Each structure stands twice: as C-alpha cells, then as structure tokens.
Amino acid sequence: MNETYFEDQVFESIPFTSGKLTKGHYEYCSFVNCDFSTGDLSGFKFTECTFTTCNLSNIKVLKTSLNDIKFTGCKMLGINFENCDHYLFSVSFDTCVINYSSFYKRPLIKTQFINCTMQEVDFTDADLTQSIFDKCDLTNAKFENTNLEKVDFRTAFNYIIDPDMNRIKKAQFSYPGVIGLLNKYDIAIK
Numbered sequence: 001m002n003e004t005y006f007e008d009q010v011f012e013s014i015p016f017t018s019g020k021l022t023k024g025h026y027e028y029c030s031f032v033n034c035d036f037s038t039g040d041l042s043g044f045k046f047t048e049c050t051f052t053t054c055n056l057s058n059i060k061v062l063k064t065s066l067n068d069i070k071f072t073g074c075k076m077l078g079i080n081f082e083n084c085d086h087y088l089f090s091v092s093f094d095t096c097v098i099n100y101s102s103f104y105k106r107p108l109i110k111t112q113f114i115n116c117t118m119q120e121v122d123f124t125d126a127d128l129t130q131s132i133f134d135k136c137d138l139t140n141a142k143f144e145n146t147n148l149e150k151v152d153f154r155t156a157f158n159y160i161i162d163p164d165m166n167r168i169k170k171a172q173f174s175y176p177g178v179i180g181l182l183n184k185y186d187i188a189i190k
Contacts, residue, residue: 003045037075065089071096081106133159 004024011021012032016039025045035055042062050070057077066081067088074096081091082104089107094114102122111131119139127147134152138159146166153159154174161168 066091070094076101080104 006026008028010030015035027047029049031051033053037055037057040060045065047067053073055075062083065085068090072094076098079101092112097117099119103126105125107127109129113133115135117137122142123146124144130150132152133156136156143161148168148171151171
C-alpha cells in the first residue's frame with residue numbers, strides 16, 4: 001500500500017477536529033494556527049515540519065514519527081510523547097504550553113525548551129543530556145531516574161529535582177532555582 005506524501009505545503013487555520021488530516025508522510029510542511037485538539041495522529045510521519053500557534057492538546061500519537069519538528073506558540077496539553085515512534089525522534093519547543101504531557105523514557109538529547117510552561121510534565125527515565133530549559137516553568141515536573149547531565153537550568157524555575165534519584169553531573173543551575181535541589185531536606189534558606 002502506498003503512503004500519501006506531502007512536501008513543502010502550508011496548512012493554515014484549519015480545524016482538523018472537524019475534518020481529518022490525511023494520514024501520510026509530511027515533509028518540510030508548515031502548520032499555522034491549526035486545531036488538532038483531541039485528534040488522532042497515530043501512525044503519521046512528520047519530517048522537518050513546523051507547528052506554529054496550533055492547538056495539539058490531547059492528541060493521540062501512537063507510533064507517530066516526529067523527526068526534527070519545531071513547535072512554536074503551541075498549546076500541547078496532555079500529550080503522551082512516549083507513544084511516538086522512537087526512531088529519529090527529535091523535537092524543539094518555543095513559547096509552548098506543554099502541561100500534563102509525558103516524555104517517559106524519551107531520548108531528548110540536546111532538546112531546546114524555550115520560554116515554555118511545563119507544569120506536571122513527566123520526564124521519568126528520559127535522557128535530557130545537554131538539553132536547555134530557558135525561562136521554563138517546571139512546576140511539579142517529575143524527574144525520576146532522568147539523565148540531566150549537562151542540562152542548562154540556569155533560567156528555569158519552579159523545578160524540584162532530587163540529585164539522589166537523577167544523574168545531574170555538570171548540569172547548570174543558578175540561584176534561586178538551585179534551591180529546588182534541596183527540597184527533600186525540608187530546610188529553610190534565607
């Protein structure tokens with residue numbers, strides 16, 4: 001069976017919640033101001049695509065291929081990225097709301113999270129080596145058995161990370177955010 005292929009196309013202001021996006025392989029495509037919320041993108045392939053000011057909340061992404069995908073200004077609540085295809089998984093986020101999403105066991109090496117709200121995001125068993133969290137709100141984000149080596153948290157805030165439960169060698173922190181490393185000790189810092 002042949003796969004439907006789309007290249008260098010722009011999809012703008014389309015409510016994919018009422019009409020399904022054709023299943024296939026999208027390469028070098030741009031999605032602008034589109035609404036995918038609660039949709040099913042399982043089995044789709046996206047390569048070097050951009051999603052700008054789109055609503056992707058609660059989408060299904062079972063075996064979805066995300067290869068070099070840039071999300072900018074998107075609403076992305078409750079997405080289980082751990083269900084995506086592991087092969088060539090590569091994403092970046094700028095000014096996105098990614099609350100309640102999961103990156104469980106995801107390889108996220110050198111991933112950029114810029115100016116994102118990431119409340120209650122699950123990073124359990126993820127590999128975030130050399131990633132950047134620039135001006136990100138990590139309230140109640142879960143870091144457990146997570147590889148955080150050489151991660152840049154200098155401008156991130158509201159995170160709580162247990163150094164005994166994560167690998168944090170050469171990660172970068174700044175004050176006052178670094179206080180989140182001492183949370184389990186229930187101490188007062190003045």
